[in-house]
Amino acid sequence: MSDVPRPLKIAGQSVRRRDLVEKVTGAAEYCVDVTMPGMLHAKVVRSDRAHARILEINTGEALAHRGVVAVVTAADLKPLFPRFGHIIADHWILASGKVRYYGEPVALVVAESLADATDAAELVRVDYDDLPAVLDAEEALAAGAALVHEESYPATADDSFKILAGGVHETDASVEDRPTNLAHEVTLEWGDVDQAFADAAVVVESQAGYPMLYAYAMEPYNAVASYGDGELRVVSTAQHPYMVREDLARVFGLPLAKVRVIAPYLGGGYGSKSYTKVEPLAALGSWVTRRPVKLVLDIEESIYTTRVDSAQVQVRSAFAADGTILARAFDIVMDSGAYADNSPLVLAKCVNRCFGPYRVPNLRVRGRSVYTNTAPASSYRGFGxxxxxxxxxxxxxxxxxxxxxxxADIRRRNLVAKGESLLPGKRGMDAELVADLDMVVASLERDRRDEPGYGIGFGCAASDAGAFPVSTAQVRIQTDGSVTVLSGSTEMGQGSRSLLAQVAAEELGVDLDQVAVVQSDTAITPYERTTGASRTTTLVGLALQRACADARAKIRQMAAEVAGVSPESVADAPGGVELPDGSTAGFGDVVQRWFGGSAGEVTGIGLLRREGPTQEMPPFWEIGMVGVGVDVDLETGHVVVDQLVTVADVGFAVNPKAVEGQDLGAATQGLGAALYEELVYDGPQLVNANVVDYRVPRMGDLPRKIDLMLAERRDGVGPYGAKGAGEGTLNPIGGAVAAAVARAVGRWPTRLPLTPERVWRLANGIEEDD
Amino acid sequence: MIEAVSFLPITLTVNGVEVTRVVEPRTLLADFVRDDLGLTGTKVSCRLQVCGACTVLVDDLPVSACTYLAVDADGADVRTVEGLSDGENLHPLQEAFVEKFALQCGFCTPGFLMMSKALATENPTADRAEIIEHLEGNICRCTGYRPIVEAVECALARMRKVPSE
Known part of the structure; x- marks a missing residue:
């Protein structure tokens, strides 16, 4: 292909998303719609204690219930590797010896119908001996605190974790000399922080509490599993089917090739379906009964399966009189719940991201992820x-x-410039942050109202996104010239199925309707490490471009053979090749003629790893630039969002309307955390583990003005200069809302969400009493 | 202990087709259409009647099928998302949802569509504020709602021009 950029025909267009038609007719298949022949149904028996020794599990009555085939407990795990977890394999499939949080799976009832399983689950009797519980991070870190885990677990062999986490001066002081409740500790330091504080004109100290959240993907966690003849097949709501495959292979001692994990359309993910959830339970049920088993959690169970890490953060910053940042120091404590899951990486990313996209000559960050006797926390959109x-x-x-x-000026003064280093040893900034910020501020100022109770706020974020660059993709050119794209990435609503078709159509010069995309089936699609960290457009996009180039090279070679000319003399043409005599042949013709018999297929393969454009980490910086204007009712504390302004610095938008959709969706989730959402523990259990009391944004909360802007400067490493999107606009929303409310009421909040009561208290200078 | 479960026969029309089944009295309409009839387009999320994902029409009125007993639909005319289009062309609401990118993961979409269909019947000239009020009981976690409002506005306008729908 030539080095001269060709005009793009399909990439860059807001094409109709191909998955949407199936979804509006009800034909789209989600995991929860999947059945298998002879399928049984499972119901989980859960702990009703925060921390207790299991004395006895009496399954007799449940086993005698109509339709019950098996009641599975930890005793059944003996021949298996009993835990999962991709960083630290500490997560028991079924509680063994003791329970560590209210809601932890203790037994699994498998029956002919869901009604039977549900009825029988009530009949499983568990005798406990209560243990002292640690219900928040402060309690858990106190001297002499009860231990959530008495033993330490060896880390898994996944060394990419350190690469993902690491700034060069980062030390990972984790876990070897437990017992404490410290699950993971990360520090990051450079410069002479103490001297910088001593020299500062102004030192500002503050603290911020980020609430415990639930992502509320509307399709709850569920899976259907079938074990037999040394093979395991699992259909599940997994964002990362290949990572789940590794956990399952370890649990059941199977070769990776004998574990097939399929992820159909996901009913929402937002990070909350990253890594292993209910798949081991469903698989265990099938392993015991040798029949397919389906397990569908309800929303309360889903909340107790994975929540978001809450955090308490202390900040000190030193400034020169002109606002130049001299030093920053952060102390982060995350409540990660009873099992590590992905919290070590969430913590590491929080450490990398807390100080913002600013030039900080002297920095010290200490982050601690703490085990508590609460529901396990893991990934969530934005990732720390x-x-x-x-x-x-x-x-x-x-x-x-x-x-x-x-x-705005203090930010302009300190934002890193394009190409400048933000984290030592990492990719330089690949975005123009001041220009982005100016777009936000101009829009906000245009509609700002100068009246009591009105405030604006804005914020900037840059995330070391894209995850670890391992991607593979394949394209299969058919005898009629149509194209099948194979990718292991998952379609969870973000639009990858449509986007990958656009990239393939663009690269091969075929019509969009000639391209089919098949995704996320570990037995069929090529390896994809994860679907997260906004990576798919950039990394899968690059792998797919390489697959298309590989297919084209093969086709040119075949065309040369068939025509009896040299391969170098054959050129690419849209949907085919051009021969030295000026004639053209379509892909299908070439395939048919080379194989003969109107048959055959050509597969192009694209492999991506850490080299060339994706050598430097992160593959790209994901920028978040947002602003809000709020109306605060000073009588009631009720906050109405008057303006929401976002800039998506995505390099190049392959489907601009899809990018806008991601931005508004992410910003709206951010508004949820800023204004409404918070899981509340009162004693061992949540008081609001349901969608009635855990309030998420509704249609009536729509901001009055929404201004979604795109900054396309073609400065990413992805196809056509693209960078990822989807998390960026969530990340700075909390701070923007906090600032807007503070300016409206005259006092600075120290925690989210800013519920009416909290805002009213702020406005009136009345402390919170909890 | 649980008494022997009695089963009840029900006959109802679903998407224009009359069906007769025998169900447990506790069977919910959502589970009935999904599991007994295989109409899996209707989705269940909160099971508490607050998210709207499971909305279907019973005698043209929207109900949360997650908390509506199948036996209460005996004799009724039930319409699910599978019965929204005529099988050939998308319903104007479906078409507008696709055009306006009014869905991403799509799990809430059948409920939004059926709730919007009820609005189209009851108040075909609904303005933006009325649309928002009508759809306040449906949760979407992906889109941030604005594209949904735009899609419903667009569909209602088109349906007013072609009153047959």
Whole structure:
């Protein structure tokens, strides 16, 4: 292909998303719709204690119930590897010896119908001996605290974790000399922080609490599993089917090739369906009964399966009189619940992201992820960024106020420039942050109202996104010239199925309707490490471009053979090749003639790893630039979002309307955390483990003005200069709302969400009493 | 202990087809259409009647099928998302949802469509504020709602021009 950029025909167009038609007719298949022949149904028996020794599990009555085939407990795990977890394999499939949180699976009832399983689950009697429980991070870190885990677990062999986590000066001081409740600790430090604080004109201290959240993907966790003849097949709601495959292979001692994990359309993910959830339970049920088993959680069970890490963050920043940042120091404590899951990486990312996209000459960050006797926490959209960004941005806004500097100016002064280093040893900044910020501020100022109770706030974020660059893709050129794209990435609503078709159509010069995309089946599609960290457009897009180039090279070779000319003399043409005599042949013709008999197929393979454009980590910086304007009712504390302004610095939008959709969706989830959402523990259990009391944004909460802007400067490593999207606009929303409310009421909040009561208390200077 | 379960026969029309089945009295309409009839387009999420995902029409009125007993639909005319289009062309609401990118994961979409269909019947000239009020009981976690409002506005306008729908 030539080096001259060709005009793009399909990439860059807001094409109709191909998955949407299936979804509006009800024909789209989600995991929860999948059945298998002879399928049984499972119901989980869960702990009703936060922390207790299991004395006895009496299954007799349940086993005698109509339709019950098996009641599975930890005793059945003996021949298996009994735990999962991709960083630390500490997560018991069924509680063994003791329970560590209210809601932990203790037994699995498998029956002919869901009604039978549900009825019989009530009949399983578990005798417990209560243990002292640690219900928040502070309690868990106190001297002499009860231990959530008495033993330490060896880390899995996944060394990419360190690469993903690491800044060069980062030390990972984890876990070897437990017993404590410290699940993981990460520090990051450079410069002479103490000297910088001593030299500062102004030092600003603040703290911020980020709430415990639930992602609420509307399709709850579920899986159907079938074990037999040394093979395991699992259909599940997994964002990362290949990572789940590794956990399952370890549990059942099977070769990876004998474990097939399929992820159909996901009813929402937002990070909450990353890594292994209910798949081992369903598989265990099938392993015991040798029949397919389906397990569908309800929403309460899903909340107790995976929540978001809450965080308490202390910040100190040192400034020169002109607002230049001299040093920053952060102390982060995350409540990660009873099992590590992905919290070590969430913590590491929070450490990398908390200080913002600013030039910080001297930095010290300490992050701790703490085990507590609460529901396990793991990945969530933004990945540690929302937790850290709130603290860092609020601190910067307070500094601007103290220094008498405009909050946009203090940011302009400190934002890193394009190409400048943000984290030592990492890719330089691949975005123009000041230009992005100017777009946000101009839009906000245009519609700002100067009246009591009105405030604007904005924030900046940059995330080391894209995850670990291992991607593979294949394209299969058919005898009629149509194209099948194979990718292991998952379609969870973000639009990858449509986007990958656009990239293949663009690269091969075929019509969009000639391209089919098959995804996320470990037995059929090529390896994809994860679907997260906004990676698919950039990394799968690159792998797919390589697959298309590989297919084209093969086709040119075949065309040369058939025509009896040299391969170098054959050129690419849209949907085919051009021969030296000026004639053209379509892909299908070439395939048919080379194989003969109107048969055959050509497969192009694309492999991506850490080299060339994706050598430097992160593959790209994901930028978040947002602003809000709020109306606060000073009588009631009720907050109405008057303006929501976002800039998506995506390099190039392959499907602009899809990018806007991601931005508004992410920002809206951010508004949920900022204003409404918080899981609340009162004693061992949540008081609001349901969608009635855990309030998420509704249609009536729509901001009055929504301004979604795209910054396309073709500065990413992905196809056509693209970078990822989908998390960025969530990350700085919390800080932006906190600042807007603070400016409206005259006092700075120290925690989210800003519920009416909290805002009313702030406005009236009345402390919270909990 | 649980008494021997009695089963009840029900006869109802679902998407224009009359069906007769024998069900447990506790069977919910959502599970009935999904499991007994294989109409899996209707989705269940909160099971508490607050998210709207499971919305179907019973005698043209929207109900949360997750908390509506199948036996209460005996004799009724039930319409699910599978019965929204005529089988050839998308319903104007479906078409507008696709055009306006009013869905991403799509799990809430059948409920939004059926709730919007009820609005189209009851108030075909609904303005933006009325649309928002009508759809306040449906949760979407992906889109941030604005594209949904736009899709419903667009579909209602088109349906007013072609009153047959």
């Amino acid at each position: 960024a929302p937790q850290g960004n709130l603290a860092g941005e609020t601190n910067l806004d307070r500094a601007a106020e103290q220094l008498g500097i405009d909050p």
